[in-house]
Amino acid sequence: MSAAATGDLEPSAASLRFSLLAARRDDLPAILRLEEQGFGPDERWSERSWAGELLGEGRTVLLAREAHPAGVVALSTVGELADLHRVVVAPAYRRQGLGLRLVRAGLLAVRHAGARAVMLEVEWTNEAAIALYGRLGFEQLHVRRDYYGPGRHALIMKLYDLEDWPGRFARAVSETASDFAAEHADDLSIADLTTEEAP
Numbered sequence: 001m002s003a004a005a006t007g008d009l010e011p012s013a014a015s016l017r018f019s020l021l022a023a024r025r026d027d028l029p030a031i032l033r034l035e036e037q038g039f040g041p042d043e044r045w046s047e048r049s050w051a052g053e054l055l056g057e058g059r060t061v062l063l064a065r066e067a068h069p070a071g072v073v074a075l076s077t078v079g080e081l082a083d084l085h086r087v088v089v090a091p092a093y094r095r096q097g098l099g100l101r102l103v104r105a106g107l108l109a110v111r112h113a114g115a116r117a118v119m120l121e122v123e124w125t126n127e128a129a130i131a132l133y134g135r136l137g138f139e140q141l142h143v144r145r146d147y148y149g150p151g152r153h154a155l156i157m158k159l160y161d162l163e164d165w166p167g168r169f170a171r172a173v174s175e176t177a178s179d180f181a182a183e184h185a186d187d188l189s190i191a192d193l194t195t196e197e198a199p
């Protein structure tokens with residue numbers, strides 16, 4: 001187990017200054033600003049797509065804030081399988097561990113909702129995201145050719161064993177790190193992570 005992988009267990013000190021809470025419907029304008037900062041015009045999700053994330057059944061949307069909204073992650077859960085749909089960190093806040101912390105919090109939330117494995121697709125040229133997902137235990141499953149348009153292939157990645165996650169990482173660090181969620185109870189309140197029901 002590499003030092004980089006074992007280091008994934010602990011949120012970085014820099015990332016802990018952000019609060020992570022379930023996003024609400026009135027966070028939509030802030031989320032759209034993050035979306036604009038994260039993606040080019042051809043890749044951006046519409047307001048309608050993000051509203052669907054916020055209001056849909058089985059969705060988990062977490063927003064990170066410092067003084068301003070700094071990042072967002074969106075997942076859905078159907079039965080024992082979750083999908084990681086989106087993660088965006090505003091450029092000014094990147095490389096401080098916030099992306100890792102957001103995805104980790106999303107994984108804990110969908111596990112709490114019953115997911116046992118997580119799938120995602122990511123453009124095969126997106127080195128930052130692929131590296132981040134790899135550090136959390138996602139493995140490359142296959143390539144879906146031209147998924148995002150001609151020549152823009154998608155890499156399909158899967159985290160196989162969310163039930164035990166981050167078990168093998170945790171055991172490599174410390175025999176006592178058996179309950180990651182409990183250890184981080186102050187950092188992440190599962191009760192806070194349930195997306196509000198649509199009115």
Ligand SMILES: CC(C)(COP(=O)(O)OP(=O)(O)OC[C@H]1O[C@@H](n2cnc3c(N)ncnc32)[C@H](O)[C@@H]1OP(=O)(O)O)[C@@H](O)C(=O)NCCC(=O)NCCS
Pocket residue numbers: 038039085086087088089090093094095096097098099100101122126127128129131132133135
């Ligand atoms: C991908 C993204 C969310 C990463 O957010 P972040 O807060 O910068 O990520 P972190 O600081 O937690 O980085 C964690 C690790 O991921 C990898 N990583 C992150 N950015 C990277 C980059 N630009 N190049 C290579 N590796 C990178 C590194 O391993 C990094 O660890 P390190 O800083 O110790 O080397 C951010 O770059 C982003 O919002 N990109 C645009 C939106 C996007 O492409 N989202 C993913 C598809 S939905």
